[in-house]
Amino acid sequence: MQKDIIKTEDVRCIGDHDGQNFYIFKDQLAVSVIPYTEVHRSLPVNNPGYRAKALKMLLSNGQPYLTGDAATFTRETGKKDYSVHNISAPSGPIPIVVGTEVREVFSPCSEGKP
Template sequence: MFSRTAIALVAALLSACGSIQHNTTEARQHIKEDLKLAEITDTSFTSFCWMRIGGPAGCHATPGISVLTPDSLLLVDHQWGKYVKKDVIKTENVRCIHEGNGEIFYVFTDQVAVQVMPLTDVPGSPMVNNARYREEAIKMLLSNGQPYVTREVAPMIVASGVKFYTTMPSGTAGMNVGQIVSPCPGAHLSRTSLN
């Protein structure tokens, strides 16, 4: 249920970015020039956001594209006719990747978890999980032997003990706030207070 809702929401957000060209020869040349890249392996429409390890489990997705190179994944926006780099995830900075839900995956570094959701963009078809690109990106990001962790092996969200209160028609409701922890082997999984 959550993954379908997430895809629908992200697809709606990305439809606004539907004019971002990324997979034509001309677009790739502009991407190389704007981002000063020597080589592009692949590109995809992608929703992404960042969560601080030890912070709340939640973030606001940014619709854009991602650019795969032989040693990094670039998260990119398109502003004022230019491709603008929002983040670069280098293979050497990746501690592990958490499975997510089979569509979204989470890249863990020492300080942050980056939520990445690649989507297809076939004209006339709905945007859906770009499984081929996802697999390609994960393989490159884990090329130094880092682990791919599933939720059965290690959680990435734990209860924080903090509640968020909101007013609803039926009264005030408290919702538990999850906290991001690193599921990577050797990472310290203790709960810290959310600030």
């Protein structure tokens, strides 16, 4: 079932960390694009030709193409999420509390772009 259509005019920017997968940022949505070709009964294969065509079309309105640190789209919030884990010991389970940094997803696109 089709959930959404990505239109060139809706793309605010594209973030690319590794030259393979890339992320399209719309106003309220981020979409991961994995440009692979799937051939019946074969493993998916990276498709650089499709990737190049998709990027060219999606960025045809002059939207930014971000790479490296500029393409980062997660950041620390300064908050931690705590959970309890049990460690096995001869005397019985020992509960320990583990804190994990909470990260949030944000758009790396320039805030000045409408």
